[in-house]
Amino acid sequence: MKISGIYKIQSVIKPERVYIGSAVNMKSRWETHRRTLRNNKHHSIKLQRHFDKYGEEDLVFIILEPCLPQFLINREQYYIDTLKPYFNICPKAGSSLGVRYKLKKKKMPMTEEHKEGISKGNKGKVGYWRGKKGPSPSDEARIRRNKLLIGNQYGIGNKSNSGRKFSEETKEKDRVRMLGNNYAKGGKSKTGIHPSEEQILKFKATIAKRKLNKTA
Numbered sequence: 001m002k003i004s005g006i007y008k009i010q011s012v013i014k015p016e017r018v019y020i021g022s023a024v025n026m027k028s029r030w031e032t033h034r035r036t037l038r039n040n041k042h043h044s045i046k047l048q049r050h051f052d053k054y055g056e057e058d059l060v061f062i063i064l065e066p067c068l069p070q071f072l073i074n075r076e077q078y079y080i081d082t083l084k085p086y087f088n089i090c091p092k093a094g095s096s097l098g099v100r101y102k103l104k105k106k107k108m109p110m111t112e113e114h115k116e117g118i119s120k121g122n123k124g125k126v127g128y129w130r131g132k133k134g135p136s137p138s139d140e141a142r143i144r145r146n147k148l149l150i151g152n153q154y155g156i157g158n159k160s161n162s163g164r165k166f167s168e169e170t171k172e173k174d175r176v177r178m179l180g181n182n183y184a185k186g187g188k189s190k191t192g193i194h195p196s197e198e199q200i201l202k203f204k205a206t207i208a209k210r211k212l213n214k215t216a
Contacts, residue, residue, distance in 0.1 A: 002024065002027075004022075004024040004026065004067065004072065005022070006020070006022050006072070007020075007021055007061060007063050008079070008083075008085070009061055009062075010059070010060050011050060011054070011058055011059060016086065017086040019085055019087035024072070026061075034056065044088065044089050046087050072093075076093035169210050
């Protein structure tokens with residue numbers, strides 16, 4: 001049977017030390033006190049230290065006054081003011097009555113002006129090269145990046161490269177692949193770059209010339 005009312009937790013060794021509380025279910029509240037004390041998680045530091053020093057056997061649970069739930073706060077405050085309990089860390093009576101309430105955070109609506117300001121501030125912050133939203137680079141920027149990647153691949157300005165050497169023909173083929181991938185075979189460009197016919201012929205002629213010089 002649930003009994004609501006005012007209770008105190010009192011020390012046997014030091015009876016002047018008490019804790020005043022209220023609950024809609026005093027039996028359940030006493031179990032909660034003991035559980036949190038055993039787990040070293042009680043909200044009252046003084047009561048927790050006393051429990052750690054003297055043990056659970058030193059504390060007794062006493063019902064001071066059974067009363068209806070709507071009168072708990074007023075009666076609890078009366079006993080706090082009268083007895084001035086040593087273990088209570090707050091001089092005001094609580095209002096939870098043994099019930100845990102979850103506080104929900106309300107999202108404040110944003111104005112259109114605020115949204116526009118956030119949008120302008122985020123522009124250009126996320127890089128295109130990471131595959132996320134952001135400003136698209138120009139074709140010139142793409143070519144510069146591809147050349148940089150080719151240079152790193154062949155150890156140009158990269159001390160961490162293993163030192164492997166590649167022929168000029170291999171380098172030229174990789175440049176063709178990086179600039180337009182399969183365009184020399186009539187395929188679609190994976191990088192989105194579409195070189196002109198003049199560039200294609202120039203690359204083909206360069207490769208053919210180097211092949212002849214190599215066989216000569």
